[in-house]
Amino acid sequence: MSHFSEMKGQKVVVTGGSKGIGKDISVAFAKLEADVVIAGRDEVALSSAVEELKQIHPRCSYLVADMQDVQSVYGMVDQAVSVLGGLDVLVNNAGVNIPKPALEVTEKDWDQVLDTNLKGTFFCAQRAGKYMTENRKGRIINIVSQMAFVGYIKRSAYCSSKGGAVQLTKALAVEWAPYNVKVNAVAPTFIQTDLTSKMFQDQDFYHDVLNRIPLGKLAQPSDVTGAVLFLASDMANFITGETIKVDGGWTAI
Numbered sequence: 001m002s003h004f005s006e007m008k009g010q011k012v013v014v015t016g017g018s019k020g021i022g023k024d025i026s027v028a029f030a031k032l033e034a035d036v037v038i039a040g041r042d043e044v045a046l047s048s049a050v051e052e053l054k055q056i057h058p059r060c061s062y063l064v065a066d067m068q069d070v071q072s073v074y075g076m077v078d079q080a081v082s083v084l085g086g087l088d089v090l091v092n093n094a095g096v097n098i099p100k101p102a103l104e105v106t107e108k109d110w111d112q113v114l115d116t117n118l119k120g121t122f123f124c125a126q127r128a129g130k131y132m133t134e135n136r137k138g139r140i141i142n143i144v145s146q147m148a149f150v151g152y153i154k155r156s157a158y159c160s161s162k163g164g165a166v167q168l169t170k171a172l173a174v175e176w177a178p179y180n181v182k183v184n185a186v187a188p189t190f191i192q193t194d195l196t197s198k199m200f201q202d203q204d205f206y207h208d209v210l211n212r213i214p215l216g217k218l219a220q221p222s223d224v225t226g227a228v229l230f231l232a233s234d235m236a237n238f239i240t241g242e243t244i245k246v247d248g249g250w251t252a253i
Contacts, residue, residue: 004032007034010232011085012026012036012037012088012090013091015065016039016067017037018040018048019193019194020193021188021193022093023049024221025221028225029229031056032229039076039094047062063080067094067120067121068119068120073123076124077090086135087138089140091141094120095116099154099158113160122168132176132179139184140182144162146247149187166187169242169243182237182240184236185242186227189247190213191220191223191224192221212250212253214248214250215249227244
C-alpha cells in the first residue's frame with residue numbers, strides 16, 4: 001500500500017465508523033497510519049471498533065454523536081478537530097434506510113431517513129468545511145448510493161436522500177473549490193455486510209439484486225474503501241464534485 005504513503009499522519013473523521021463499510025474504511029486509514037476519529041450513536045460498538053483500530057494504529061479514538069441533531073454534529077466535529085489537531089479528511093458515511101412501500105411511509109420514517117442521510121451529511125460537511133476553508137485544504141467524501149441514480153421499490157425516502165446528497169456534493173465542490181477543498185462522493189450498490197445479511201435471507205430479493213448487477217455478485221466493503229482511499233489520496237488531486245459509482249455495472253444498463 002506504499003502508494004498511499006501520503007496518508008500517514010492525516011487527520012481523518014469517519015461517521016458511522018463502528019461497523020460495516022464505515023469500519024472497513026476506518027481500518028484502511030489506520031493501516032496507512034492516519035489518525036482516525038470514528039463517530040456514531042452506539043458507544044458500545046464505537047468502543048469495540050476503536051480497540052481494534054488501536055491495535056493497528058494507536059492514534060485512533062471515537063466520539064459519540066447523533067447525525068440527526070445539528071448541535072451534536074457541530075460538537076463532534078469541533079471535538080474531533082481538537083483531538084486530532086486539525087482535519088484533513090471527512091468521510092460522511094453515517095446513513096439509515098427504512099425500506100417501506102411508498103404508500104406506507106410515515107412522516108417519522110421520512111424525517112429519520114432525510115435527517116440522517118441528507119441533513120446530517122450537510123451539517124457535518126458544513127462544520128468540517130469551516131476548518132478546511134480556513135486552512136485552504138481538505139477533502140470531504142460522502143458515501144451515497146447507486147439509489148441516487150436509479151429507482152427501486154421500497155426506497156422512496158432513501159432514493160430522495162441519496163439523490164440530494166449527490167447534488168449537495170456538487171454544490172459544495174463548486175463553492176469550496178477556491179479554498180482547495182475537494183468534495184466527492186462514492187455510490188455503492190448493495191454491499192455484503194452483517195447489516196445487509198438479514199435482507200438477503202429473502203431469496204427473491206437476493207436474486208433480483210444479483211440479476212441487476214452485470215458483474216454478478218454483491219460488492220464487498222473493501223470495494224467501497226478502495227474508491228474512498230483513491231479520493232482521499234494525491235492521485236485524486238484534480239477531482240472534485242464527482243461521484244464514483246461502485247455498483248458492478250448496475251447503473252450502466
